[in-house]
Amino acid sequence: MSSDNAAGPAGREHADGTDRVWDVVVVGGGPAGSSAARAAAEAGRSVLLLEKATLPRYKTCAGGIIGPSRDALPPGFDLPLRDRVHAVTFSLNGRLARTRRSKRMLFGLVSRPEFDQRLVEAAARAGATVRTGTAVTRVDQHGPTVPDRRTVAVVLADGSRVLANAVVGADGSASRIAAHVGVRVEQVDLGLESEIPVPAEVGRRWAGRVLIDWGPLPGSYGWVFPKGDALTVGVISARGQGAATKRYLESLTTRLGLAEFTPDISSGHLTRCRADDSPLTRGRVLVCGDAAGLLEPWTREGISFALRSGRLAGQWAARVAVAVDAVDARRQALNYTFAIKSGLGVEMSVGRRMLDVFSHRPRLLHAAMIGFRPAWTTFAQVTRGSTTLAGVVRTHPLARRTLTALDRDGEREQAGRGDPH
Incomplete structure (x- = not known):
């Protein structure tokens, strides 16, 4: 991945010429961050995208690409589908199973490492500069690390800083940028997932079909998503029931005859849904995607929310970056908040x-x-x-x-x- 070598606007320098100031710095290279970086670069701003991992990197996620996700992708994006879903088997904690089928494709399935990397590459083609292996510890909008009121300092793990006129936090559900903004959550769930390689004959039985199992815990469900030579098997339920959630995953895997296969990866993660009155901005800093607690509360679907909120964050960060004073910056940030609440916020309310x-x-x-x-x-x-x-x-x-x-x-x-x- 590129390191400060992508084409694009140069940004400004302070009078002493020692520090480059980017128009927009995006923290996090997932779907939200790459979408924000692409949108800000397409608006003509100098953009730096910081990702702590080396790409491609694994991400715990079922990888379902529904219609809103597809529609939010860059024009001409080559979607790396591993399977196309035309059938869904519904079951109630393993019982009363029935498969419903559709002649038209319902949604697609991707491998997140491949999908995320292609999104970052799309941001780079739009003009964003990408730095991987760069962890961020905090952002400062006041104090000795900040040279003026138009600038935000992004402090890196090695103690150095990057300066920007606007910052977008897209650094996941454990976001450091969200802590700065003061994001509050009202729903936290635990997801457990395994990536299980399976023989070809098993893969063929699942091709084009997913399982959705309504689980034994209140609000829980499990899934099986096929991805060619592997199955993604997972469950999710409210946080605080870790042992019961683990037992649910084990019983689901056993019930489906998949316990005999050794997972390549077994992982867990927390999903967090924002409170209705939670802030989305602070000064010249905006948050989006998981960092903002934006996902569908019932299904916990997050990719479409990440792509859509990231694009909005990038568009409005591009305007915050050229705001002449704090009042103008706040006006643009409030416009971003309104755009989120009037769209994704309404969907979350129904969810x-x-x-x-x-x-x-x-x-x-x-x-x-x-x-x-x-x-x-x-x-x-x-x-x-x-x-x-x-x-x-x-x-x-x-x-x-x-x-x-x-x-x-x-x-x-x-x-x-x-x-x-």
């Missing part, structure tokens, strides 16, 4: 309601998926990107009334149990 319904009534959801054609049709439309959960609730009165009724039932159940939440 929270769906998670609550699913947590209380997994059997009802499963019955709808396997036996109620409109539910399956909606699932297909959402995964293909022709609508969103929020769009369904907004445009279909029956869906809106049903979700509202289930909301009320859930509230009555909680009140009956004396649950303060």
Whole structure:
């Protein structure tokens, strides 16, 4: 990967000529960070993308590319699909399994190391400079490391600094930049996943089909995603139930006859959903993707949220970078916040309601998926990107009334149990 050798605007220098000041520095080279870097570079800004790992690097992720993810990719992007999904097997903790099929592709599956590297390469082609193996410890907007009020200092692990007029934090769910901004989360989940190489005959049985298993823990589910000669098998549930979540993954793997195969990689990660009133900016610093707590609360799908929020962050960071004073910078940052809340924020709100319904009534959801054609049709439309959960609730009165009724039932159940939440 390039190191300060990509073409692009040069940025400015201070009077002593010792420090280059980039227009935009992006921290994190995942889908959110690469999208932000590309958008800011396409706006004509000098952009430096910092990634702590050496690419390609492994990322715990099922790797599903749904319609909104596909639509947010760079024009002409060569999507490295490992499989194309046309069928979904739904099961309820291993029981009542039924496979629904579609003539049209529902979504695609990628290997995240390959996918992420190609996104970074697209940012570099747009003019961003990329530095890998560069860890960031913090950002400073005041104090001795900052030469003036228009500048943000990005402090690296070796003690050196990089200067910028705007910074985008896209450094994952354990983001140091998010800590600076003050991001607050209201939902934290634990995902466990294994990448399991399988013989060709096993791979063929799963080709073009995924499994979604509604799990034994409230709000939990498991999955199997095929990627050629390997299967990604994982589960996710609320944090605080680590042992039970691990048992769920073990039982799922055993039940499917996959326990005899040795995983190449077994890993875990936390997903964090932001609180509605959590900040997305501070001064000239913006956060996006997992760093901002932006993902769908029910499915915990994050790639489309990363790509879309990253693109918005890059576009607005490009405007913050040329803001003449703090008032103008804040105006542009607030515009970014509004863009996120009015789009992805609305989707997250509906996702929270769906998670609550699913947590209380997994059997009802499963019955709808396997036996109620409109539910399956909606699932297909959402995964293909022709609508969103929020769009369904907004445009279909029956869906809106049903979700509202289930909301009320859930509230009555909680009140009956004396649950303060």
